[in-house]
Amino acid sequence: MRDLTRYLSARIEHYPVLGEDIGILMFPYCAAREVLVNCNLFHEMGHYIYETTSLEQVFRNELVNKLGQFFSQEPIVTKVKAPLLAWRDLRNYVLSLMLRWADEVFADIFAVRVLGPAFHLAYREIEQIIPTTIASTFSDTHPADDYRFKVHAKWLIHDGWTEILRDKLPDLLKELQKCEGYKIDHFSITCRAPSHFDRIEGELHKWMLKEFDGMVTRIENEVSAKLGGNFEKPITDFSKNHKLVTDYFEHGVVPSTAYDVDGQKHHPRPTTVLNSGFFFYLGGMDPLLEIVKTNLDRIGKQMAYEKRLNDWLAKAIEDWQILSKEGKL
Secondary structure (H helix, E strand, O other): OHHHHHHHHHOOOOOOOOOOOOOOOOOHHOOOOOOOOHHHHHHHHHHHHHOOOOHHHHHHHHHHHHHHHHHHOOHHHHOOOOOHHHHHHHHHHHHHHHHHHHHHHHHHHHHHHHHHHHHHHHHHHHHHHOOOHHOOHHHHHHOOOHHEEEEEEEEHHHOOOOHHHHOOOOOHHHHHEEEEEOOHHHEOOOOOOOOHHHHHHHHHHHHHHHHHHHHHHHHHHHHHHHOOOOOOOOOHHHHHHHHHHHHHHHHHOOOOEEOOOOOOOEEOOOHHHHHHHHHHHOOHHHHHHHHHOOOHHHHHHHHHHHHHHHHHHHHHHHHHHHHHHHOOO
16 A cells, blocks of 8 residues: 555655555454454554564565575476476565565564563454464465464563463463474475476475574564664563552453552553453453342353453553553653
8 A cells, every 4th residue: 555655646746655654454343342352453563563674675585595596406406397487486486475474473573572462362362263273384374373373482481471371371371382392394384386396395395484484583683673672571560560450350440540559559551451451351250240230141241241341441541542641651
């Protein structure tokens, strides 16, 4: 869309160009009111951040050169007798897959580092992923779920979430730790190579996965550089305010401004509200439901207050924005 507005601006007088500081996020309309599921928006923000790097062009140039080296190896040459035009098909095949995967992994790492476990949980929620459905194959648009979870696990552990996950979601932590231990040869690619290269598809896909694994390390470094030295990990505020936020949820109170037992005022960050809200939604609602007096049955009460929880989260984030604009934080 950005390229389109530039094109039109060059041909139509006064046609506005989409500014470089404006990102476009796409998200399912059906999830619009679900604040917890909307934590996936952090991933979509990551795609916009990726546009502000030079990684895609760097990766493109390097992959073309490295693919030429791979193709010139004698064992490969003896197996493939392809015309020059077929080489173009192979190059496009490799680039289209690997550059898409790189974009997705950048967005994942950005989201998991800026938000924390709530992004991982929201991704599982919207994709309806349970342990038995996790895939180890890379598609034409996305890395395998196992690989993405391997990356999520690395950075959740690196940024200090291990004990929190062990306390709140121990089975999830075990699964993430299992994924973190996977090596690149655990994975495969579902796509089919161009017809001239089907004899070397196994070697080609193995080469692509190995090269991509190296690209991810550079993506991780780029995300760290983008966040900068002053980046405050979300675990910092979460550790201070999670209990307070949970206490408020348990009594049906929006945790915008929270007071501790000493009467000290706290303003939990939106990242804390979202992470605490997700943990509360997944396994902490019993105290709230016990004090709720209603004619609804247990399931009806659960569903009604899951919706209310999303409303409380939205209100807390809106209040944070107001307080921030007024300089009261």
